[in-house]
Amino acid sequence: MSQEVRVREEVLLRVRDLSIAFASGRSLLPAVAGIGFQVVAGETLALLGESGCGKSATALALLRLLPAAGRILGGEVSFAGRDLLRLPEAEMRGVRGGGMAMIFQEPATSLNPVLTVGRQLAEVLERHLALSGPLTRARSLELLTAVGIADAERRLGEYPFQLSGGMKQRVMIAIALAGKPRLLIADEPTTALDVTIQAQVLELLRRLQAERAMGMLLISHDLGVVAQMATRVGVMYAGEIVEEAPRQAFFSSPRHPYTQKLFAALPDLARRGGRLETIPGQVPPLSEMPGGCRFAARCAQAWELCRQEAPQWRQVAVGHRVRCHLNDGQGQRPGVVASVVAAAVTVDTLRSSAPALLVVQDLRVHFPIRRGVLQRTVGYVRAVDGVSLELARGQTLALVGESGCGKTTVGKAILQLLAASSGSVQWQGEELGGQSRRALRPLRRRMQMIFQDPFASLNPRLAVGEIIGEGLRALGMRAQRQEHAAAIAAVLQQVGLDQVAAARYPHEFSGGQRQRIAIARALAVQPDLVICDEPTSALDVSVQAQILNLLATLQADLGLAYLFITHNFAVVDHLAHLVAVMYLGRIVERGTVDEVLRSPQHPYTRALLSAVPGPRLDLQPEFIRLPGEIPSPATPPMGCHFHPRCRQASVACRERYPEASTLSRTHSVHCHLYPQPPA
C-alpha cells in the first residue's frame, strides 16, 4: 500500500512539529522535539522506544493531559479536521473519550477502586452518548461482552479489587471504547500483564480495531508486541522520531543505526551463549541534549557531521523514512550484526559429573491464611508446593513461570529469607533449613541474590561504597580499611563501573548502572551461587543486553552458578543451560534449554511459548489460547493444577496430580499425556 493511497484514505490524526518541554525551575527541558506523524482509520501506528524518550509525553500531549510541569511549545495536532491544541477546554472534554480514548499501562491504578465497574462505564456513556437508566446498563453489558468478559451481568456490580489483572485491563478497554472513539491510544497496554494474558489482550485489541475500523496509536518498548500489532512503526529516540516504516520494511530492513542496534540487542537463539550487541551509554537526560544527531554519542557509525548537524528526514523506500546522515542505502538485516564468538561453555560439558552445589528437595512454602478475631488459620496459600532442584557450579538454571506461580518464593526460601514449611535445601551436602542465624552466616556468603527493581534494591541513604561494603562487614570479612576500599574498587571494576562511584549515592545512577551496583554488592562476598530474580525486567532492551553480557562474563570468569528467575523466554534462551517451568507452586516440566524450548511437552509450556510475541515476522508459531487465568494458590484445582485451562485434559487429569514422566536423561514432565511411572 503506497503512501499516496493512504493519504487519500481518511487521515484521523495528523501531528505536525509537536514540541513538548517540561518546566524545571526557571528553565524548560525539551522532552519531545518537533515530531510529526499521522494515523489513518483502521491502521495501527506503533511508537517504539526506550524509557525516557518521550513516548508517553507525546500521547498525553495529544489529549492535552500533560502533567502540570509539561508545556506544549508548538506544533499542530489535527484530529478529524480540528486542531486540538487550539480547542477550548470544554470542547476538548468531548474529544477525550469521545474522539480519542486512552488505555494506560497499569490496570491496577487506572480504575477507581471505590466505584463499581458499571458505575465507571456509565460515567463515560452518560458524558459522551448522553445515555441514561436502562439504556446505559444495556450498553455497558454489550461493551463488557465485547471485550470478552464472561458473566458481564455480575461483573457490572463488582469493584475493581474483585477482578484479576487481565480482567481489569479488559474493563479499561471497555471504558475506552464506551465513548465510541475513532482513535485509541494504548500506552504500553500489556506491559504489566503476564504473557498468556498479554496475548489475550493483544488479540482482543486487534479484533476490536478490525470490527470498529478504529485508528490506534500503540506505544510500546516491546519489539514483539509491535511485530504483532503494528501497521506502521515509528521509532522514537530522545524526543525525536528517527525512523518510520511500514511493518514489513521495518522488520526486514531497519535503516537507522539505533533500530538496528535495538534488534541486535535482543537476546535470541542465534547467539546463545555469545555476547549480545549492546548500545553503549544511555539515552541522554533532558537537560543535556546534544546538538547534532541525538544518537551520535552512542552510535558506532557516527562521524563528524553527526555531531554537528541534526539529520533531516530522508525517504529510503516507499513509506519508509529515516533521520540519519548515513546513506549507504543498505539496511542490515538484524541478527547479522552479531559477530562475537560464543563463549566456550556448552551445556554438555557442564552437565557432566560436576557435583551439585545446591540440592533442593520437595521444598514447600505455605503461608497460613488467618481469619477472625482469634486469627485462626483457616487455610494455606501454597506458594511453593513441592519443588526439587539441583544446581552445579557454572550452571544456569532458569525458573520460568507467570507471576504468582511462586518462583520468587522459591528463591527466597533457598536463601532462607523465608522459612520453608517442609522439604530440604542442602548446600554442598549441608542442610540449611532450621539452622540458627549464627550458623547460617558463613553459608550466606556462598549464595547471594540480585533483585528485580534496581530502584528499590539500593538504600537511597547510603553511598555506593557503603552498600557494597555491607556484605563484607556483616560476614566478618572486614579487613584493614585500605583493603576494604580496594576490595570495593575491584568489585566495581568487575561490573564495569568506575571506582569513583563508591563515594556517590544511588540516585545519581541510571537503572542499568544501579543494577550493576546491585550485582557488585552480591559479588563482593565472592558467592558461588547468585539467585537472579528478574534482574532485567525493569530495564530497557539495550541496557538488558549489557546486564546479560555482564552476567555471562562473570559466569565464565568466576564459575558462578545462577538460579535465574524470569518470565522472559528470550533471556532464558540466551543465558540458561537448564530450564524448569513452574505452574502454581510446582514444576511442571524441566530439561535442558533445547529440550524445553525447542520441543516443549507440557501443554502449559507450549501455550506459554506460543504466547510470547516474537520480534520477527517469520517465526510466529500458532498461538495457543489459554482460557482464564492462573487460579489462586490458596485453592488449587483438584488433580492436575493445569486441567481447567488445558485443551487436552482428560478424566485422569481432573482426578490426580500426574507423576513425573521421564522423557530423556534430563527431560521430565508432569502430565498425564505421557506414560506415568508405575505407582
Place this chain on the structure above:
Amino acid sequence: MAPVILWSDVLIWLLVVAAIALGWLSARNPLLRAAWQRVGRNRAGMASATVLLAFVGVGLLDSIHFRSLLESSAGPAAARPAAQAYSVDVLSLLDVALTPLRTRNEKTYSEPLATRAHAKESTEVRAADGRIRQSRDYPRLKYGGAHLGADEAGHDADVGDRLLRASGIAALVWGALAAAMAGGLARAEACSRREAWRRIWRNESDFAGNAVLVAMAVLLLLGLSMAMLATPYHVFGTDKVGQDVLYQVLKSVRTALVIGLVTTLVMLPLSIFLGVVAGYFRGWIDDLIQYLYTTLSSIPGVLLIAAAVLMMQVVIDTHPHWFTTAAERADLRLLALCFILGVTSWTGLCRLLRGETLKLRELEYIQAAQAFGVSDLRIIARHILPNLMHIVIIALVMDFSSLVLAEAVLSYVGIGVDPTMISFGTMINNARLELAREPMVWWSLAAAFVFMFTLVLAANLLADAVRDAFDPRLAGSA
C-alpha cells in the same frame, strides 16, 4: 550572683547542642544538605525561620537563670559574715534586660501607651484654697508617660517622635545587615557586591535572602519601636495588678518553646523505638505495641493530663522541702506537663513510623541485607532509621505548633502550667474575666493572641517548607 540551673534550662540547652549537632551532621551528609538547601530556597520558610529565630533568641535569654546577691544589711550580715544571702527571686538574663518593664508596676489596669489608668478613681485633691476636694477622675499612672509631667497633651507628639527615631535606627541596622549579607554572598559566589545585591532581590541565589531581609526589616521596625516606647510607656498596657503586659508576653515565649520542644524529647524516643520495633519485628511484639497505643489513644487526653497534673500537684505540695525557690517548683510542674503531653502524644507518630517501617522492611535492600546475615539491630540503624528521618523531622516541626496551642488550652482549663508561671495559656485564662468587664480590657488577650499567632504561624510555615523539602514524593516537584 549564683547561677540557678533549672531542669528545663538544661533540657533547652541540650536541645540547642542537639540542633548544632544535627546541623553539623546535615552539612556532612550530601542528601540532608540538599534537603536543607531546598528549605533555604523557600521564601516563606526562610522568613518564618527568621521570625522563629527571634522568638528562640528571647527564649534562650530567658533560660539562663540566677539569683542575685542581696545587699547585706547590717544586722544578720554582721552576725554571720561568711554566709552570703541570695534573693529568693530567680531572675533570668531576659528579666535583667527587661528590668524597667518588670519593676515599674502600676496600680492596676491601664490601656496601651496610656498616661492615665483605665478606671476612674476617687481622689482627694487639695484645692488652691486649702480645702480638700473629692474628685473622681482617671488617675495619672505612676510610670506610664511620667516623663511628660503635666504636659499630657504632648503625648501623641512624643509617641510619634519616638516611632520616627525607632524607624531611623531600624533603617540603619537593617542597612548594615543587608550590606553584610550582600558581602557574604559576594564572597561565596565570587561576584561583585552590586551583582550579589541584584541576585538577592531577583531571587537568583540559592538562599531566599530577600525573604530573610524583608522579615528582618519588619522585625527590626516593630522591635525597635517597642523598645523605644517600652521604657516610658506600657506598650501593651498593664494587667490587673499593674504588671506590664509586654513583659508577660515576652516571658510567655519561653514557656511556649519549652512545651513545644521538650515534649518532643519525651515523645521521640518512645515513638521511634516502639514504631520501628513494631513494624520491623511484627508478630506478638507488633500486637503488644499496637494494643498499647490504641488503648492509650482511646483515653481522652485531657482527662489523662488532668489526672496526672493533679497528682503531680499533690506530690509537689506535700514535699515543699524539695524546692528552694518558687521558680524551681513552677519549673518542675512545667516539665511534668511536658512529660505528660509527651506520653499522651507519641501514638500518632508511632503509628506513622510503624506503617512506614512495614513498607520499608519489604523493600529489596532490606532483604539484600538480610541475605548477608546483617543483624536486625544493624538493619534498623543503617537501613530503616535513616529512611524514616524525613517523617520524624516533619512530625517534629509540625507538632511544635500544636503543642504550643495545647498548652494554651490546658492552662485555660486550669490544668496547665503553674499559676505563677507566665504563659500564653495563663494570660488567656486571666483575660476571660477581663473581657467581661465594662469597659472591656482587651489588650492582654490581644497581645497574647498576636504573639502566639505569630509564633505558631511561623512554625507552621516553616513546617510546610521542611515537609516540602524532605518528603521524597514532593522533593522532585518543588
